[in-house]
């Protein structure tokens with residue numbers, strides 16, 4: 001937990017699995033699998049340390065993940081950031097929904113019918129204020145804090161992590177790096193939407209830890225703020 005301008009928001013980690021050249025998916029949008037089985041299992045175990053796991057709706061549409069905790073007794077709230085409620089009702093995130101629940105953070109752009117259908121199926125639908133035509137993330141983080149969520153793991157994609165970093169909502173990065181190079185400018189970068197004009201304006205990570213996992217490495221770093 002941390003106070004941001006005297007408002008409380010959960011402690012937040014952003015995680016990505018990327019190639020050496022910083023790509024999280026091929027130009028087709030396919031991301032299975034960048035890292036080794038061992039690294040993916042380690043990453044899944046980390047979910048146990050969080051109250052909520054959050055992804056952008058494009059990740060659900062492209063990857064159709066389940067976003068479950070390996071520990072059946074652990075309540076992990078799945079949060080999908082989806083300003084128009086584009087998510088399919090058949091999405092796998094809705095499987096095993098009773099374990100920790102599933103929350104769709106949407107806006108008034110979503111159809112009332114779709115919101116009602118999802119709500120009837122046990123999904124928590126929260127209409128958030130908009131910022132830049134999308135879900136207002138600061139509002140959402142405060143809402144989640146008030147709802148009892150203290151630790152959030154953002155598991156992608158690039159737009160959601162970029163916006164959370166831009167708004168200073170991320171405390172720590174967990175970057176799994178595979179010894180692969182895609183070398184394709186149309187493959188997706190791990191973070192997008194930031195527009196630094198020079199290198200000094202880039203996000204700096206401090207207190208770096210490097211953990212080898214099989215052929216991959218995990219880089220953990222705290223987002224440095226005192227710039």
Ligand SMILES: NC(=O)c1ccc[n+]([C@@H]2O[C@H](COP(=O)([O-])OP(=O)(O)OC[C@H]3O[C@@H](n4cnc5c(N)ncnc54)[C@H](OP(=O)(O)O)[C@@H]3O)[C@@H](O)[C@H]2O)c1
Nearest residue numbers: 017024029031056058059083134135156157158159160163
């Ligand atoms: N390797 C990895 O670690 C990894 C992890 C996850 C995903 N991926 C890959 O990443 C790709 C998807 O990433 P992506 O960057 O395209 O999309 P994303 O971050 O998964 O989702 C972005 C979408 O979320 C919605 N959204 C609503 N409010 C938002 C806000 N305030 N900030 C940001 N997004 C908001 C927007 O759609 P609306 O405007 O419709 O609301 C936006 O287009 C897929 O190809 C997937 O395979 C890779």
